[in-house]
Amino acid sequence: MIGLVLPPGVLHRSAYGGELDHAPLHPEELPAVARAVDKRRREYAAGRACAREALGQLGIPPGPILRDPHRGAPQWPDGVVGSITHCDGYRAAAVARSSDMLALGIDAEPHAALPEGVLDAVLATDAERARLAELAGSAPAVHFDRLLFSAKETVYKSWYPYHHRMLGFHEAELLLHTDPGVTDRGGYTARVLVPGPLLAEGVGPDTFTGRWAVRDGLLVTAIAVPAGRAA
Structure with missing residues (x-):
């Protein structure tokens, strides 16, 4: 779905329903949702799983995607821009080399x-x-x-x-x-x-x-x- 609105050079992964809701989190990611309700934990896990798969398309090995300490935005590997979104029944991530894209933002909502x-x-x-x-x-x-x-x-x-x-x-x-x-x-x-x-x-x-x-x-x-x- 998110691919409908992204240009060439941006790689992405989407998950529908609960497809990736139980994907394992990296140990360094666990503190971010240690006190979160189950719905939030599932969204977080699926979003990070989508992001890791999208990064894999760039040839970047799986690793933790931590949160900005102030606003919670994902912290991407050096040389990468990216964005994660989730709503009921849908999660997605998109990434690109910063040499190709200066900025990237995606969002999904129920219609x-x-x-x-x-x-x-x-x-x-x-x-x-x-x-x-x-x-x-x-x-x-x-x-x-x-x-x-x-x-x-x-x-x-x-x-x-x-x-x-x-x-x-x-x-x-x-x-x-x-x-x-x-x-x-x-x-x-x-x-x-x-x-x-x-x-x-x-x-x-x-x-x-x-x-x-x-x-x-x-x-x-x-x-x-x-x-x-x-x-």
């Missing part, structure tokens, strides 16, 4: 409306609200509110490794669009509304572009910033 009241916490600008209303009229079968939430998660995941602080929903303006002639896939542009460091020489952190798709009760979103090219 359903956001709980009441959450959308107001996600919206950043009047332009976002107007775009959601426009899309809802042209493609009513797609839950664009949930899609907006998911896409903003990918902005945070792509941005965090360079800034190491939380990026709030209101700190990025995201405009979605559908592909011509279809309503179940498309792209988005995200404009970060706070300053941050360059991703690379001449490549600023202020604008990201991503892809989204809806299929089989899931929606997936991804940002992948190619090395040597503006976001």
Whole structure:
């Protein structure tokens, strides 16, 4: 599923249902979920298993994927960018060489409306609200509110490794669009509304572009910033 929104050069592994929920964790990973409920432990184990298999496609031997001590983001081997996501019935990881991709963020969500009241916490600008209303009229079968939430998660995941602080929903303006002639896939542009460091020489952190798709009760979103090219 996540492969629908990733470009060449990004390797990935998905797991459906409980396929990898009981995969063994590396001993160094165990403290991160020592006090977690069973659901969280299973998600964590499956996500790490997906990540190790994706890294294996890069020729990297299996090892621990530890958490950032501040925000819990995965810590990837040197020379690698990556991202992990999970929701009910689906887990996925994506990785790439940092020589190929500067930043990478993926997210998966159930294709359903956001709980009441959450959308107001996600919206950043009047332009976002107007775009959601426009899309809802042209493609009513797609839950664009949930899609907006998911896409903003990918902005945070792509941005965090360079800034190491939380990026709030209101700190990025995201405009979605559908592909011509279809309503179940498309792209988005995200404009970060706070300053941050360059991703690379001449490549600023202020604008990201991503892809989204809806299929089989899931929606997936991804940002992948190619090395040597503006976001």
